[in-house]
Amino acid sequence: MPTARTTRHYTATTLAIAAAIVLAGCDGSTQAVRPDPTTPGVTGGPTSGTPSGSPTAPADQRAAVEAAYREFWRVGQSFDRDYPQPQWRGVLSRVAADPVLSRALSGARLQRQNGTVLYGQVVLRPRVVSVGPQGRARVSDCQDTSRTGQADAKSGKHRTVGVPRSPVNATLVRGVDGHWRVSDVEYTGGWC
Amino acid sequence: MRTFRAGTVVLAALAAVVMAGGGPAKADDGGGVTVTPTDPQGRWNPPRVDIGVHTPGGAGGGQPGAGPGNAVGAGHRGASGRPDGCYWVADPGVEAVERGMADPPDGPPPPGTHLYARMCPGGVLHGWQWLTPAQAGGNPGPAVDPATLAQTAYRQLVLGVPVIRTSPAVAVPQLVRVPTWLWVDRQVWAARSKTAAVPGLSATATARPVRVSWSTGDGATVVCRGPGTAFRAGVDRASGGSPDCGHTYLRASAGQPGGVFVVTATVEWSVSWAGGGQAGALPPLTSAATVTLRVTESQALNDE
Numbered sequence: 001m002p003t004a005r006t007t008r009h010y011t012a013t014t015l016a017i018a019a020a021i022v023l024a025g026c027d028g029s030t031q032a033v034r035p036d037p038t039t040p041g042v043t044g045g046p047t048s049g050t051p052s053g054s055p056t057a058p059a060d061q062r063a064a065v066e067a068a069y070r071e072f073w074r075v076g077q078s079f080d081r082d083y084p085q086p087q088w089r090g091v092l093s094r095v096a097a098d099p100v101l102s103r104a105l106s107g108a109r110l111q112r113q114n115g116t117v118l119y120g121q122v123v124l125r126p127r128v129v130s131v132g133p134q135g136r137a138r139v140s141d142c143q144d145t146s147r148t149g150q151a152d153a154k155s156g157k158h159r160t161v162g163v164p165r166s167p168v169n170a171t172l173v174r175g176v177d178g179h180w181r182v183s184d185v186e187y188t189g190g191w192c
Numbered sequence: 193m194r195t196f197r198a199g200t201v202v203l204a205a206l207a208a209v210v211m212a213g214g215g216p217a218k219a220d221d222g223g224g225v226t227v228t229p230t231d232p233q234g235r236w237n238p239p240r241v242d243i244g245v246h247t248p249g250g251a252g253g254g255q256p257g258a259g260p261g262n263a264v265g266a267g268h269r270g271a272s273g274r275p276d277g278c279y280w281v282a283d284p285g286v287e288a289v290e291r292g293m294a295d296p297p298d299g300p301p302p303p304g305t306h307l308y309a310r311m312c313p314g315g316v317l318h319g320w321q322w323l324t325p326a327q328a329g330g331n332p333g334p335a336v337d338p339a340t341l342a343q344t345a346y347r348q349l350v351l352g353v354p355v356i357r358t359s360p361a362v363a364v365p366q367l368v369r370v371p372t373w374l375w376v377d378r379q380v381w382a383a384r385s386k387t388a389a390v391p392g393l394s395a396t397a398t399a400r401p402v403r404v405s406w407s408t409g410d411g412a413t414v415v416c417r418g419p420g421t422a423f424r425a426g427v428d429r430a431s432g433g434s435p436d437c438g439h440t441y442l443r444a445s446a447g448q449p450g451g452v453f454v455v456t457a458t459v460e461w462s463v464s465w466a467g468g469g470q471a472g473a474l475p476p477l478t479s480a481a482t483v484t485l486r487v488t489e490s491q492a493l494n495d496e
Binding site (some may be wrong): 098102110144157186188 | 223224228229230231232233234235236237238283285286289290292293309311314315316317320328344347348355460
């Protein structure tokens with residue numbers, strides 16, 4: 001099958017070069033952010049209020065939003081693998097809020113019941129679009145999901161895979177503890 | 193309603209070529225990998241509304257159509273001409289959360305629909321979609337469980353953070369051996385409720401303030417059965433204690449870090465729920481606030 005292999009190799013090489021050229025223009029970093037060890041400041045459940053502490057400069061807020069966004073993806077892709085199921089909500093609620101929190105928990109349960117796990121990691125290229133005064137922020141991302149998806153838990157066989165440049169819009173909300181959490185994620189479709 | 197972009201199909205095709213050519217994901221190991229341009233992990237995208245549901249499935253699984261996150265699944269069906277074997281699973285927990293959103297990105301769910309997760313062969317999750325039971329292949333819809341709805345409402349409760357008041361006021365020094373009145377703003381002292389609902393059923397979780405525990409910073413704890421009584425200047429005697437919530441410091445705060453006592457008021461909330469002809473209790477909640485008080489010897493002030 002030398003001809004077929006050569007053709008496939010040529011196609012893959014061409015597309016890989018094209019992808020590399022496109023990716024070279026991106027400013028995203030794929031480095032993981034260290035987990036924030038802090039926990040919500042109010043015990044027992046959800047509350048409202050204004051976080052204490054000195055006012056934060058806008059640049060710091062944007063950095064905090066981006067860090068929270070990166071942490072969401074780090075935890076969100078591994079909580080079901082790293083923790084027993086009874087701890088999932090507690091772990092994920094440090095970085096996520098409803099509705100995406102319940103969505104992710106239910107999704108993880110369904111995937112576990114059906115013998116599916118996630119493989120790989122989303123590569124992020126986030127840009128903080130806005131940080132509103134009401135504790136709401138928006139992030140625009142151009143994700144590389146071409147090395148991640150769902151796989152058979154037993155065989156490791158990949159079932160889905162994404163694409164190199166997938167546009168994503170995310171909403172973050174700031175909790176009473178002052179921490180930002182992702183509350184919604186939307187893959188808009190198309191190309192970025 | 194979101195629309196599926198034609199460009200996504202092109203992207204899927206391009207990505208499929210990449211994968212067939214041994215691209216970076218190396219995902220196609222012979223069993224067929226589904227290139228999913230939107231949310232390949234399956235858990236993140238918001239539910240879709242009535243997009244491309246073509247043929248309700250029969251026994252053993254529906255035959256759902258293409259949503260934005262299901263592009264290649266539909267492509268597989270189109271290419272093979274066979275049902276793709278996907279089916280719908282009712283998801284009342286997520287449905288209650290999504291219905292509780294004040295401003296859902298896709299607008300309110302269409303009447304008569306429930307939220308279903310789309311499961312495909314190999315255990316692959318392709319997100320959620322609002323469907324009528326008929327569209328979901330005869331699935332009667334979510335198993336209605338008031339307790340589950342109540343848990344959803346419980347998680348959405350928003351409690352008031354206590355605003356601490358004292359007399360003498362927080363900003364001025366308290367005096368040793370002179371009663372300090374303690375109270376929290378009345379506006380915090382009110383029941384809070386949230387309701388979660390699916391068609392035909394709702395459950396409401398209600399939190400009621402029960403008591404305030406005051407940690408006064410000098411080692412004492414004062415538990416008050418209500419918010420405390422606000423001091424009325426010109427009416428109440430400053431030298432008299434609060435009728436229901438106060439503390440008398442017996443030593444100055446001079447030796448404390450910063451020269452102050454850290455005072456914390458923790459409101460304890462009892463939580464109950466009711467719905468679907470049932471009712472019950474939920475775990476209590478707390479909300480807390482902190483201030484610092486400077487406490488001085490009375491003599492020091494007398495000398496001024």
